[in-house]
Each structure stands twice: as structure tokens, then as C-alpha cells.
Amino acid sequence: MIIFARKIICMEIKDKIISNSGKLFFKYGIRNITMDAIAEDLGISKRTIYENFKDKDELLKYCFEANTLEQNKVVDEILNNSENLIEAFIKIIKHNVNNFKLVNPIFFFDIKKYYSKLFELKIKKNNEKNIKRITDILNKGIREKIFRSEINVELVALLILEQYKLLGNQEVFPDTKFSKAEVFENISINFIRGIATEKGLILLEKYNS
Numbered sequence: 001m002i003i004f005a006r007k008i009i010c011m012e013i014k015d016k017i018i019s020n021s022g023k024l025f026f027k028y029g030i031r032n033i034t035m036d037a038i039a040e041d042l043g044i045s046k047r048t049i050y051e052n053f054k055d056k057d058e059l060l061k062y063c064f065e066a067n068t069l070e071q072n073k074v075v076d077e078i079l080n081n082s083e084n085l086i087e088a089f090i091k092i093i094k095h096n097v098n099n100f101k102l103v104n105p106i107f108f109f110d111i112k113k114y115y116s117k118l119f120e121l122k123i124k125k126n127n128e129k130n131i132k133r134i135t136d137i138l139n140k141g142i143r144e145k146i147f148r149s150e151i152n153v154e155l156v157a158l159l160i161l162e163q164y165k166l167l168g169n170q171e172v173f174p175d176t177k178f179s180k181a182e183v184f185e186n187i188s189i190n191f192i193r194g195i196a197t198e199k200g201l202i203l204l205e206k207y208n209s
Contacts, residue, residue: 074095
């Protein structure tokens with residue numbers, strides 16, 4: 001019983017380190033946050049962090065995974081509690097736009113310059129799941145007559161993912177001119193317009209007004 005309780009406490013500490021580190025990385029950038037800063041923010045020793053994570057790269061990897069799980073949970077809740085897919089899409093778009101506004105541009109700079117391989121592995125790992133999720137949603141939208149029945153669902157799913165990759169392209173969308181939130185919102189809304197039926201467009205105007 002005592003061993004089981006200790007395991008629970010260790011998991012709680014590990015989860016807390018991941019949660020707080022993620023918030024600090026988003027707010028100040030990855031390079032600006034040291035293991036010492038994380039330990040100080042949590043009120044624990046740096047040794048405790050290294051007992052749970054080999055290094056900063058491993059901690060960042062866990063932060064990515066935790067963030068993905070959290071965002072998937074939010075999306076599922078929105079999909080399950082919306083009257084139709086257009087309402088769900090608008091809620092998801094607004095949720096992501098708000099998230100982008102909370103992230104320091106330095107975070108994205110650090111990702112691209114110092115942690116691009118780690119981030120690419122995360123994207124690659126989630127691609128198959130994301131394509132299936134988007135494909136299922138598109139097929140549901142076709143059944144609800146919200147999306148046009150003649151679209152190539154597999155192709156459209158791939159196009160959506162590829163367009164979102166443009167968010168990190170500084171040559172096309174420099175941070176000095178466009179915010180990530182603005183780019184994401186415009187890609188999303190205009191993409192929905194392109195595949196929506198008349199019924200879908202009416203709903204889009206209703207929920208996006």
C-alpha cells in the first residue's frame with residue numbers, strides 16, 4: 001500500500017513538472033527557461049526534475065505529448081457538445097486562436113531553430129491519427145449535407161494538414177506582419193468556405209458572425 005501511494009505521488013510530481021514546464025515554455029520561450037527556473041517555479045529541487053527526466057529535450061517531448069492529449073480532449077468535448085459540425089469547427093477555431101495568442105513568438109522561433117527535429121517527430125507521429133480524425137469529420141459533414149459530397153475526402157484531409165504547416169513558414173507569414181492566430185483563423189475559415197454546401201455556408205455565417 002505504501003509503495004502504491006509513493007508511485008501515485010511520483011506520478012503527480014511528474015505530471016506537475018510537465019504541466020508547469022509547458023506553461024513556462026509557451027510564455028517565455030524554450031531557451032529562456034532553464035531547469036533551475038522550472039525548479040524554482042515549482043518550489044522543488046532541480047534534482048527532483050532530473051529524477052523524472054533525463055534532460056530538457058526529454059521534458060520538452062513530454063510537454064508536446066501532454067499538450068497533444070489535452071488539445072484532443074478539448075476537440076472531442078467540443079465535437080460531442082455541438083449541434084452540428086460548423087458550430088464545432090467555429091468553437092475549435094476560436095479555441096486555437098486564443099491559444100496562439102497566449103504563446104510567445106519566441107517559442108515558435110526556438111522550435112524552428114533548436115528543436116525542429118523533435119517537433120517534426122511529434123508531427124509525424126500524430127499525422128496518421130490526425131488524418132483519420134479529419135477524414136471521419138469530413139465524412140460526417142458530407143452525411144449532414146454540410147460539406148459537398150463530391151470532395152475527395154482523403155485529399156482534402158491532407159490539404160488541411162499541409163496548410164497548417166505554413167504557420168511556421170516565416171518567409172510566407174513573417175511574425176512581424178502576421179500573427180499565428182490570424183494566419184490560423186484565415187486558413188481555417190476560408191478552407192471551410194471552400195468545401196461547404198449552401199447549408200454549410202448559412203451555418204458558417206450564423207456561428208461566425
